[in-house]
Amino acid sequence: MGIxxxxxxxxxxFEHSKVFGHAHAKKSGFADLLVTPLxxxxxIIVLFLIANFSATGEVxxxxxxxxxxxxxxxxxxxxxxxxxxxxxxxLLSGALIGRVEDFTREEYLNIPLxxxxxxxxxxxxxxxxSAANDSGAFKGDVNIQADKGVEFRIIKxxxxxxxxxxxxxxxxxTLNVGGGPADAPKKEESASR
Amino acid sequence: xRTEKRPLxxxxxxxxxxxxxxxxxxxxxxxxxxxxTGTLPVSQAGPGERADEVEAPPPRELKLTQAGLTLDGExxxxxxxxxxxxxxxxxxxxxxxxxxxxxLIQVIDACRAAKVExxxxxxxS
Numbered sequence: 001m002g003i004x005x006x007x008x009x010x011x012x013x014f015e016h017s018k019v020f021g022h023a024h025a026k027k028s029g030f031a032d033l034l035v036t037p038l039x040x041x042x043x044i045i046v047l048f049l050i051a052n053f054s055a056t057g058e059v060x061x062x063x064x065x066x067x068x069x070x071x072x073x074x075x076x077x078x079x080x081x082x083x084x085x086x087x088x089x090x091l092l093s094g095a096l097i098g099r100v101e102d103f104t105r106e107e108y109l110n111i112p113l114x115x116x117x118x119x120x121x122x123x124x125x126x127x128x129x130s131a132a133n134d135s136g137a138f139k140g141d142v143n144i145q146a147d148k149g150v151e152f153r154i155i156k157x158x159x160x161x162x163x164x165x166x167x168x169x170x171x172x173x174t175l176n177v178g179g180g181p182a183d184a185p186k187k188e189e190s191a192s193r
Numbered sequence: 194x195r196t197e198k199r200p201l202x203x204x205x206x207x208x209x210x211x212x213x214x215x216x217x218x219x220x221x222x223x224x225x226x227x228x229x230t231g232t233l234p235v236s237q238a239g240p241g242e243r244a245d246e247v248e249a250p251p252p253r254e255l256k257l258t259q260a261g262l263t264l265d266g267e268x269x270x271x272x273x274x275x276x277x278x279x280x281x282x283x284x285x286x287x288x289x290x291x292x293x294x295x296x297l298i299q300v301i302d303a304c305r306a307a308k309v310e311x312x313x314x315x316x317x318s
Contacts, residue, residue, distance in 0.1 A: 042214035049221035069298040073305035074231025148295035156316045171232035
């Protein structure tokens with residue numbers, strides 16, 4: 001080991017330290033912010049968000065008391081009236097129709113209020129389209145968003161009400177757990193055309 | 194006449210670009226749909242709709258009760274349903290009142306996996 005000058009001898013890793021290091025070099029007062037990594041990160045985030053951007057938007061309002069069942073072979077969700085059936089209540093597009101408890105006790109085949117509201121909705125749709133001279137025919141799509149624990153006796157009444165109000169195309173909303181894209185069956189349809 | 198030499202390395206002004214990125218990110222984050230949802234379309238056989246009745250061949254009948262699933266009277270576990278339904282055109286799921294919605298969805302999902310076109314749900318009795 002060589003002979004060293006006496007004095008402060010810090011470890012090698014402190015050589016560049018402002019406090020323990022060697023005599024300070026005069027640095028200019030301007031610190032340039034490195035924007036390149038920032039821009040890189042932004043570009044990646046934007047690309048990721050655009051990749052899973054959906055133009056249909058949120059048709060279903062997710063709420064805590066409804067856990068949707070899972071399914072693999074699903075279709076893309078269409079924008080249509082949503083009948084929500086939670087464990088306690090039935091709603092149409094967010095407006096309360098009634099309580100599940102009452103519907104379980106009753107012996108009717110349908111839910112009169114729901115049917116009436118759906119008829120109103122249908123009339124509104126048709127009025128709007130005839131006013132705009134739009135040939136878009138009423139397809140009768142309706143989405144049913146039900147909790148997985150709901151009994152079929154409620155679903156049955158909701159389905160019957162939808163059918164008698166003219167909404168024949170009933171769609172059960174589910175969580176898509178299949179790895180593939182949600183519109184897989186649709187693509188086959190367009191390919192066969 | 195003396196021309197002044199300008200430096201060749203120019204710098205692109207990235208500030209507006211970063212602004213644009215920040216606004217786009219904010220917009221996309223707000224409009225993003227995080228839960229992947231889909232729908233299972235069904236038709237309703239029975240009092241609501243009568244259009245499908247003329248269709249041939251007749252739909253296979255699946256009976257779903259709390260005790261389990263039967264296909265044309267024969268007991269079938271849901272896991273084997275997809276294999277059993279291959280080549281079937283249409284099916285009617287006769288569902289008992291007490292059956293949970295999740296069980297019904299599993300059966301519809303299995304039928305759709307077997308490319309069954311017309312799936313109808315109808316109440317028992």
